[in-house]
Amino acid sequence: MSQTPERILVIAELQGGRLPPLTLELFTLGKRLADEGAGLLCACVAGYGLADGLEEIACYADEVYGLDHPLLAGFQVDLSGAATKALASSLSPGVILMGHTYDGLELAAQLSGAMGSDLVTDSVHVEQDPVTHRFLCTKEVYGGKAVAIFETETTPAVVTVRPKSHEPAKPRGSKGRVIPFDCVLDPSIARTESVGIMPEQTVDLDTAEVVVAGGRGASSQEAIDRLHDLVAAFGNHFMKAELGVSRPLVDAGLFPRSRQIGQTGERVAPQLYVAVAISGATQHVTGILGAGKIVAINRNKDAPIFDVADYGVVGPLEEVIPAIIGKLEETT
Amino acid sequence: VKPLTVIVCIKDVPDPEGPASAFEIHGDSKKVVPAGIPPVINPFDENALEVGVRLKELHGGKIIALNVSGKAKAAVLKKALSVGADELILLEDQSFEDLSGRSVAAVLSRAIEKIGDYDLILTGRQAADWDSGQVGLLVGQMLQVPAISLGRSVSVENGKVTVEKLRPVGYEVVTAFTPALVTVSSEAGELRLPTIKAMQDARKKPTTVWRAEDIGIDTADLHKRNIRSLSSPPPRSRNCLFAGGSSPAERGENLVIRLREDRII
Numbered sequence: 001m002s003q004t005p006e007r008i009l010v011i012a013e014l015q016g017g018r019l020p021p022l023t024l025e026l027f028t029l030g031k032r033l034a035d036e037g038a039g040l041l042c043a044c045v046a047g048y049g050l051a052d053g054l055e056e057i058a059c060y061a062d063e064v065y066g067l068d069h070p071l072l073a074g075f076q077v078d079l080s081g082a083a084t085k086a087l088a089s090s091l092s093p094g095v096i097l098m099g100h101t102y103d104g105l106e107l108a109a110q111l112s113g114a115m116g117s118d119l120v121t122d123s124v125h126v127e128q129d130p131v132t133h134r135f136l137c138t139k140e141v142y143g144g145k146a147v148a149i150f151e152t153e154t155t156p157a158v159v160t161v162r163p164k165s166h167e168p169a170k171p172r173g174s175k176g177r178v179i180p181f182d183c184v185l186d187p188s189i190a191r192t193e194s195v196g197i198m199p200e201q202t203v204d205l206d207t208a209e210v211v212v213a214g215g216r217g218a219s220s221q222e223a224i225d226r227l228h229d230l231v232a233a234f235g236n237h238f239m240k241a242e243l244g245v246s247r248p249l250v251d252a253g254l255f256p257r258s259r260q261i262g263q264t265g266e267r268v269a270p271q272l273y274v275a276v277a278i279s280g281a282t283q284h285v286t287g288i289l290g291a292g293k294i295v296a297i298n299r300n301k302d303a304p305i306f307d308v309a310d311y312g313v314v315g316p317l318e319e320v321i322p323a324i325i326g327k328l329e330e331t332t
Numbered sequence: 333v334k335p336l337t338v339i340v341c342i343k344d345v346p347d348p349e350g351p352a353s354a355f356e357i358h359g360d361s362k363k364v365v366p367a368g369i370p371p372v373i374n375p376f377d378e379n380a381l382e383v384g385v386r387l388k389e390l391h392g393g394k395i396i397a398l399n400v401s402g403k404a405k406a407a408v409l410k411k412a413l414s415v416g417a418d419e420l421i422l423l424e425d426q427s428f429e430d431l432s433g434r435s436v437a438a439v440l441s442r443a444i445e446k447i448g449d450y451d452l453i454l455t456g457r458q459a460a461d462w463d464s465g466q467v468g469l470l471v472g473q474m475l476q477v478p479a480i481s482l483g484r485s486v487s488v489e490n491g492k493v494t495v496e497k498l499r500p501v502g503y504e505v506v507t508a509f510t511p512a513l514v515t516v517s518s519e520a521g522e523l524r525l526p527t528i529k530a531m532q533d534a535r536k537k538p539t540t541v542w543r544a545e546d547i548g549i550d551t552a553d554l555h556k557r558n559i560r561s562l563s564s565p566p567p568r569s570r571n572c573l574f575a576g577g578s579s580p581a582e583r584g585e586n587l588v589i590r591l592r593e594d595r596i597i
Contacts, residue, residue: 313580
């Protein structure tokens with residue numbers, strides 16, 4: 001290997017001028033890799049009017065590069081990809097780390113294709129083989145039924161990292177250097193155009209102390225009403241209770257995706273998780289493993305959800321939920 | 333209305349709805365071997381196929397289903413023909429076994445170049461086996477066509493595709509000129525069931541096999557999926573305490589009593 005320290009490049013994000021938790025988690029991973037390999041932790045961020053944000057990022061990285069351009073004010077994958085590739089080509093990092101988000105995955109695939117780089121997505125752990133210097137990325141496969149360690153063979157390797165798989169980094173005592181990078185972009189390379197963003201009511205499952213979630217067996221309007229009632233009843237005992245659902249109810253158009261819990265939805269870690277009429281497919285269970293206690297309510301006593309639950313109630317939700325609500329309302 | 337040519341990329345996976353015990357993890361061969369569960373078309377690819385069939389209903393035209401494998405599970409993949417695909421092309425070659433995502437995308441891209449004239453490529457958002465989610469986007473990148481990810485609805489008009497693309501909250505409307513690629517999410521809807529007549533008609537539809545040499549790909553350029561190890565996930569099971577009681581209502585009440593005793597609430 002060459003004598004120059006290897007660079008670990010983190011693709012940072014700024015949201016309203018602040019670093020989101022996932023970016024701080026990437027810095028934790030990036031710093032460990034840099035420390036272990038005696039390398040340099042570099043960060044780059046794309047946007048427009050970045051000055052203050054770059055100073056903030058300098059609290060976490062040795063080198064900070066701003067891709068500052070009016071065309072990067074919003075995320076468009078061809079433009080962000082071209083700018084990031086230009087920077088990565090000049091830095092020659094060993095690995096490029098980014099969050100496993102919708103935008104992150106698009107950017108990762110773009111970089112992988114454009115640079116001929118191996119890509120491992122949704123990694124929960126990354127290390128560098130001290131002998132071969134290749135990166136080893138651990139990820140769940142088969143919907144969480146198995147765990148694989150992928151070995152990348154290219155330099156750089158591109159890796160997307162699962163949210164909440166690392167602790168957020170703390171600011172360092174000394175700041176890194178903010179290094180100017182001249183970002184030249186041709187607007188005609190953008191192959192897609194955004195014509196509007198349709199917002200929905202924000203659902204914050206992250207901060208809920210209790211999540212009551214309904215599954216395929218709770219798709220009738222009556223059942224959905226009962227789920228709401230149960231959320232309200234738990235809401236009287238906790239700071240915040242929220243309703244979640246498993247994928248079938250989202251695919252049926254009954255709930256927005258932001259309430260979906262599981263592999264292709266959100267991962268939640270409330271104090272108490274109440275799974276109602278959820279059978280317990282691995283793809284769902286992988287999203288609730290961080291829960292403090294898990295209650296399962298299901299009419300099928302053999303449902304796999306009971307295997308991962310701390311408390312179980314066998315019975316139809318139409319009879320079980322009113323009884324739970326009645327008992328919750330009793331003063332102790 | 334101009335008829336459309338839609339290419340849908342499909343692969344087979346062990347039925348992801350199968351119980352965890354049916355997925356045997358073979359650490360030596362670094363493979364997950366299904367035991368007693370059938371292969372199915374990857375459910376996310378079925379969502380893509382459904383989007384394709386809806387577009388064909390509106391615009392006319394044809395759907396070509398593409399699959400890459402070392403040895404094709406043709407019987408499973410032919411389901412595509414019975415729900416609306418017009419042709420199944422099996423990219424089948426021993427050298428296509430266990431390829432990396434990038435190499436699968438390279439094979440698909442070469443085949444799509446050979447097909448030549450098309451309006452839209454549809455893929456699932458990810459496959460339920462390796463859960464990688466990169467092949468579709470890489471195909472778009474390799475073919476240098478617009479690529480839009482996580483579509484929940486797709487429409488085509490006057491040479492432009494309009495996609496409702498998932499965002500973490502809400503969605504974004506994105507347009508691009510065709511030909512374009514869209515990765516489809518489960519929100520797009522489940523694949524319809526085939527009718528008896530469609531199943532009979534499907535037998536007359538062509539299934540074509542293309543080997544590596546048919547698409548002019550140099551097998552020396554293909555890379556295998558590089559897995560250092562494959563193992564079972566850490567145990568997740570907890571000791572479930574079932575609430576007692578002679579009726580569901582009584583069991584529900586006993587749950588609350590127990591949660592109070594354990595100071596959960």
